[in-house]
Amino acid sequence: MTVEASSPATPVERTHREKTAALRKHLVLQLLLELVLPLGGYYGLRAAGLNQWLSLVGGALLALPMIGYTLVKQRRVDPLALFTLSLVLLGALTSMVTGDPRLMLVRDSWIFGALGLWVLGSLLTRQPFMRSMARTIVTVKIGAEGHRQWDSRWDTEPAFRRHLRVVTLVWGLGFCLDAVVRVILAYSLPIDSVPLVSTLQWLVVLGGLIAFHIRYVTKHGLKV
Template sequence: MNAPQASTTERTPEQKRAALRRHLIRQLIIELVIPLGGYYALRAAGVNPWLALIAPSLLIAGIVAYHAIRERRVEAFALFTLTLIVAGTVMTLVTGDPRTILVRDSWIFGVLGLWMLGSLLTQRPFMRTASRAIVTAKIGEEGYREWDARWDNDSRFRSHLRILTGVWGTAFTLDAVVRVVLAYTLPIDSIPLVSTLQWLAVLAVVIVFHNCYITRHGLKV
């Protein structure tokens, strides 16, 4: 049986910020440190580009699976990411082309962007689902349920989440196009760094917009 989670009123602003920092650090390690640092570390050790690209992906897949088992809950976003990593890895094993992995990242972001946009037509737009991890990290399961319950009786809340979903979906889709161009025009060893830097630039812009939007419209917890 899971231990009871702290309610919204039981967590101080400092505790919320600390919980959010832990969540963001974990995501930073999974999404940036392992894939980028792992690639260049392996290349510096003389590993060929194909293996240097595929090894970090397999490690990330293992971490995602581990957290799902440990928390006894499969996040939709984590499952989606794991599925695409596995599918991309299998495709790479078949082709043996390192650029296939780099293009894989492009279609991962492209499919994810289209999935976000497609979710606008459902009762669970991407931002409603994706917010669970951050909201739960900050205010616990009970706090998340209170936050999510606004969907049923607050039309402005629904509209705000759909707008945010649309912005993120558009950013991911456009980013995928840029990644394809980079994957086929740059030298292999420069692609991971350049691709990561351009994604961080896009991400920074979207995050600034996101934070300003949720603060202005009372979505911040």
């Protein structure tokens, strides 16, 4: 009786449906963390009679349990979530000192403005934003070994590096544009309408960025 030697470890092949399901689960979690909890918390606390400042802070802090869950489950700190939360808390402290709730609303522009500059700055390194972000998305879809094979193209394919930098550039410019629009909205609209309008305009910007992203990565062979 003979036993066949096992083949070298290779990424587990997943069907298109399995990849889509895994990515959808990841995106739903991100939406809960970044959109549903903060926005729903704000309007829920306002409906309960709290003032704008406490409602804004409370809505932002509702994201903490989700960040903790990700930290425990994945055994790593999500730098983007931590970065966003630190700016939210900084905005809360600034608003508490000045007593101006509009500064709390402008905090989102700080977040997206700083994020946009960070994304653009990453173009000068070997780890442009989209290469780093792809680690989570690619790993979710085809596993850690699949990501290692996909990422190894950085060292051998100049076109691969160029395409990742183009996508990074577009996302960075999109975040900076969003930051400017948020400042305009925060100081031109009634306070209670700003969170909703800002969220809607962000969804428009995000939709445009995602549409470009999907089309570009599919056209240039970056999609897994």
